[in-house]
Amino acid sequence: MSFKAPDDLLPRPAKVSRRGFVGGLSAGVLGAVATEAAGAETLADIPDRGPGADLGAHSERSRFVKIDRIPEATPGKRNVDPGDAINSKTPHQKLVGNITPTDLHYERSHSGVPDIDPAQHRLLVHGMVRKPLVFSVDDLKRMPSVTRVVFIECTGNGWENWKKADPDITVQNTHGLVSTNEWTGVPLKFLIDLVGKDKGSNWMLAEGGDGAGVDRSIPLTDEIVNEAFVAYGQNGEPLRPAHGFPMRLVMPGFEGNLNIKWLRRLKFGNAPWMTRWETARYTQLLANGKARQFQLRMETNSVITQPSGMMQIQPGYNRISGLAWSGHGAIAKVEISTDGASTWKQAQLSQPVLSKAQVRFQMDWVWDGKPTKIVSRSTDDQGNVQPDRQSFIAAMGTNALFHYNAQQTWSIDEAGRVRNVLA
């Protein structure tokens, strides 16, 4: 076989006859493990047990697991020097379950990752309020808290496939700018009550303490006032610096850029500020030359992660698995087509299915060895259906750059090679 694996993603072709379920797993996360077992002719070949390594202050990944994000400079410019990277993508093709490991949560920053001493960080809340206040991190930790599992998605997620499909990229490249973590913090509503927001204020500016001072205007709709929170916890520990340490805004369901990291100021006003980030950026240029603005919500989306780009599958039993999410609410169903969007079957969803969080879906599939295309489409509990690429491009053109949520198609050739295609 001349096929070359991009990294350790692909298992070596199994040499032993397939016995039942485990041997039949052909690619990806579980495949990498299964191959180790399949390579042993009998249990007698498995190494003996013995005392292990010393216990540590924190645990590292196995030396057999290679799993990393990919720093990227611009669409298609990958594995760049970290100094040139503007984002770093989550390796969905190597992950299982619904939650993204903290250190693999995608990252998008506009002026690097500031090194903030929490003792010297303050949050100023002011503007149209009765009493402007300054809070420390400890102040926030003393307040009533909420904990919620939500996805955060960069508005540019999917930007690889606007104009063409590079056949040699992975799902990490196409969809690596979305992740799901559990976040803990103070409800925005609590802070609003503390400062005594003026009833006439219905927009809020949130600003970060990074070099770019990234700032966004946020409309204070009932949904946002009830759901937004200032987080200091991420998967049970303090935020990682890349994700906003010591505090960030979490806006469930909304553009990643609105989830202001290193949050240091909330200002209440009565109109949007028209910052660079809501005019020159994060607006969608349509085919007619006009740009869609304040498209703040992330849409219904899904992608098959297993098998996905650059994997290779074997005829016979395959398990299809992937992730679905929607900024409108919870995923109601995910359908999968294994015949290029001609017929669809409903996939199983892994519990719990949470509002505005990613959920894993899966389905059994027996591949007959003939070239085909596989694709998923999600529907959320508000009735929004993930669009096929043709209708999506007809509505948005190919210059929008942000808010790509068209169905992702993977082609599979006669050798089982999985490749990125437009449809």
Added chain:
Amino acid sequence: MSLLEKLLFTGLFAVGLLAAPARAFDFGRPATPEEIKLWDIDVGPDGKGLPDGSGTVARGKQVFSDNCAACHGENGQGGIKDRLAGGQGTLASSMPVKTVGSFWPYATTLFDYIHRAMPYPTPGSLSTDETYAVTAYILSLNGIVSADGKVDRESLPKIRMPNRDGFIPQPEFDPARLFRKK
């Protein structure tokens, strides 16, 4: 403890419990006007927040050359970072060129962004007058301010950018309709 004492105690305790979380000074401290001023840097499209001062295109050319050209190119084009000039008339083409002149809807955003985020290695290092000047220069590169022009807090919000009407708000979050009283 008598029944009365018990009732009194319980009552006081309950009042204390109820009162404690409602007292703002339990969380954080008041912000003084002086310190708010240090951080209150945002500029709105109506010019609110613009500081006193002014800058000419001529001065801006020098400031730009010293602080910006290394990344953005000598005339706001051909640099390693964002192109700032030209591109007008390309937005509906297959290769749109989005610059300050072709795309940005408000000149106030330019001042705000330079003031808060540029130059990239030392954000906030330009003086107010230098920021006005470099704003004027970038606008002049796009034919929006004349070569002998200058901008200040009065003139900047009045500038009508070429693509001012180029944005269509998503109906769900359209600022003109969102909080309108029914």
